[in-house]
Amino acid sequence: MAESTHSTASAGAADRVDERPLEQPPRHGTLERAGRGAAAAALQALAFVQFIGETSAAAARSVRHPQQWRVRAIWHEIQVGGLEALPIIGLTSFLLGVVVSYQGAAQLQHYGANVFVVELVGYAMLREFAPLIGAIIVAGRSGSAYAAQIGTMIVAEEVDALRTIGIDPLQRLVLPKIVALAVALPLVTVFADIAGVFGGMVVARSELGIGFGEFIERFGRVMQGSELLVGVGKSVVFAFVIATVGCFQGLRTSGGADSVGRQTTLSVVQSIFLVIVADALFSVVFRMLDL
DSSP states (O other): HHHHHHHHHHHHHHHHHHHHHOOOOOOOOHHHHHHHHHHHHHHHHHHHHHHHHHHHHHHHHHOOOOOOOOOOHHHHHHHTTTGGGHHHHHHHHHHHHHHHHHHHHHHGGGGGGGGHHHHHHHHHHIIIIHHHHHHHHHHHIIIIHHHHHHHHHTTHHHHHHHHTTTTHHIIIIHHHHHHHHHHHHHHHHHHHHHHHHHHHHHHHHHHHOHOOOOHHHHHHOHHHHHHHHHHHHHHHHHHHHHHHHHHHHHHHHOOSHHHHHHHHHHOOOOOOOOHHHHHHHHHHHHHHHTT
C-alpha cells in the first residue's frame, strides 16, 4: 500500500512538472532590435572594408607576378557575365528607349519641339539608364552567381582545401571575377546604349515623323563623346561594386545550403542598393563639376 501511495505521489509530481509552461525566448524591444541591427550592419560594413583591403593587396601581389593571372578563367567570366547577358540587356534597353521616347513625344508635341526627342533619348540612355539597367541586370545574374558559387565551395570545404595547399582564394576565385566584370560591363553598357537609342529612333519615326537619317544626324551633332564616357565610367565602378559584394557575401557563407541561399539573396539586394547609391553620388558630383 505504501509503495502504491508513493507511486501515485510520484506520478502526480511528474504531472505537475509537465504542466509547467515552457520558457519563452526573451522578447527584445523595438529600440533594442534597432540597436542590434545597427551593430550588425556596422560589423558587416567593417568586414567589407577589410575584404576590400585584402583584395587590393592580393591584386598588388598579382601585378608584381603576372604569371599568377588566370587568363582562361577571366575569359570564361567575361563570357558568362557579359556575352550571355546581351540578349536580356539589349531587349530591356530597347524597351526603355521606347518608353522614354514615347513619353517625351507626348509632351514635346504640345510645344512643337519634336526634334528635341533626340537629346532626351540621348542624354537619358547614355548617362543614366543604360549603365544603370545593365548594372542591375548583371547584379541579378552575375552577382548572385558569384555568391552562390563561392558559398557552395565553402560548404563543400573546397576553399579550405585551397588554403591548405597554399593557394590564395582571393587570387584564384575573387580577382578573376572582378577583372572580368570590369571589362564586360562597360562593353555591355555600350551595347545597351545602342539598343536604347534605336528604340528611341523607332518611336521618333512612328510618333513624331523624324526619320532615322535625321535622328542620327542630329544625334551625332548634339551629343558629345563625353556623354558616352560618363556612362561607361559609371559602369566600371558598378562592376567593381557588384563583383566585390558578390564575392564578399559568398565568402561569408557558413553552415549548410540555407546559408548559401541567404548570402546569395543578400548579395543581390546589397549590390543593387549600392549601385543606386553610387549612381546618386555620381549625379551630385557631376552637378558640382558641371559635367
